[in-house]
Amino acid sequence: MRKRVRQELADLLELPLDISLDLPRVVVVGDLGVLISNHRGLIQYSPEEIVIGVGRGQISISGENLEIEEVSKEDMAVRGVIKSVEMNT
Amino acid sequence: MxxxxxxxxxxxxxxxxxxxxxxxxxxxxxxxxxxxxxxxxxxxxxxxxxxxxxxxxxxxxxxxxxxxxxxxxxxxxxxxxxGKVKKRPAFVLSSALILAVLFYLSGFIWVIQVKGNDKVPRDLILEVAAGEGLKVGSRKAYVSEKSVEEALTLKIPRLSWAYVHFQGTLAVIEVVEKVRPEMAGPGDVIARKDGVVDSVLVLSGIPLVKPGQTVKKGEILIAGESGGGRQGARGNVTARTWYEVRQEIPLYRLEAVRTGKTMEITVLRLFGREITFLGMKRLFDWYEMEEYPVKAIGEGSRGPLIEVLTRVFFEVKWRPIEFSVEEAIAIGEKRGRQVLERQLPSTAKVLGVTCDTEVHGSECVVVRVVASALEEIGELRPWPEEKNGGW
CATH class of the missing domain: 3.30.70.340 (Metallocarboxypeptidase-like)
Structure with a gap:
């Protein structure tokens, strides 16, 4: 219920949803890399799969030779051969 | 990274x-x-x-x-x-030492380059520069470029400009030599040819002739002051000069007349070489020749490569044609004037042309064309080396 109110408010004020609703923003660069903003930390990491916690659930990236190029409190950059990016809410 | x-x-x-x-x-x-x-x-x-x-x-x-x-x-x-460097103080010290030595050595002059000299010997320039401290092995800080430049232009009068600068350990001396006008050294003004002096203009020296005086070729017109001043003579001497041309014109001339006898041969020309066939080789004593191409094949740089042509020889005899005396004189005068025109220098001002003729029987006419002109006859003859002070 609270979520819906916030979403409606954000729509009304035309605010970006990722900021107002604390959602992740995912940028996929071809099959070379994924940039995730507003993440909540690393849940699982292996060269084949990376699971990242986000505001409402998890994002799992699968591929080959996955590396975390850079990670800070807000952003995470994943490099490697990206096969799929999945959102589990 | x-x-x-x-x-x-x-x-x-x-x-x-x-x-x-x-x-x-x-x-x-x-x-x-x-x-x-x-x-x-x-x-x-x-x-x-x-x-x-x-x-x-x-x-x-x-x-x-x-x-x-x-x-x-x-x-x-x-x-x-x-951290690594701290463990190796010798390494740090030696690199600092090398840098210091490099810096110290770069303050010296290692090579001197001389540019722009053509007649002035390089060694002379280097010697003068060394006199001012600019030599291989001296420190740059102690060399004043300006004083070297001044010394070069003062001590070597044949240099009009000098510029000294350093490129690292290389000292470059750039010089410009004085360019003298193409003029003979000091001497006397002598007569280039015979004539009667018309005017004398002396710029320096002592005039030895006066207007109206007849001079011979080689005579000194203006003498230079060779005494103390070693001042060469300069000046213009105009004189009246004469040019004479003789033309002998015979009263007849020979003209070739075809006798009517002809001979025809065929010539094959291969790459510029001729092969004669079809026809006799013996020719007339005097003849005129005409050629008619028959066939030409190929195109070379000097005409066709293969060419067939017909050559026709016409026998001629010489027949004298007589002139009248007036005709011969007119021809002689015309030729004489043409020859004279070629002889007269372009600077000479022609005052007048006279012609006289002599008739030698019925053989020939001699035409003599004489032009009188006003021209500069002065010519500078330099003194021998020891007299002009090694200029």
């Missing part, structure tokens, strides 16, 4: 190997503590990542919390380099 890592490189960073059951937790702990980490790679059960040196000390407690064992695998950056 990428560009954005330069800052990290200066501060120093390490690649950490983490063993443990839950390295993800360590990473998350680092993140929540605000330690940026990068280049996270997993190999089997070990995770490697890079973290800046100052933060590494703090992750030990975090590692204990996440039950991981961190170990430094590689060290990068300036602080580690400094």
């Amino acid at each position: 990428t560009f954005k890592r330069i800052g990290e490189f200066l501060k120093g960073y390490v690649t950490v190997e983490v063993r443990g059951k839950n390295p993800e937790r360590l990473i998350n702990l680092c993140l929540s503590s605000g330690f940026p980490i990068w280049d996270i790679v997993r190999h089997d059960d070990k995770v490697y990542f890079s973290i800046s040196l100052s933060k590494y000390r703090e992750i030990r407690t975090l590692a204990r919390k996440s039950r991981c064992i961190p170990r430094i695998r590689k060290r990068y950056g300036f602080p580690f380099f400094l």
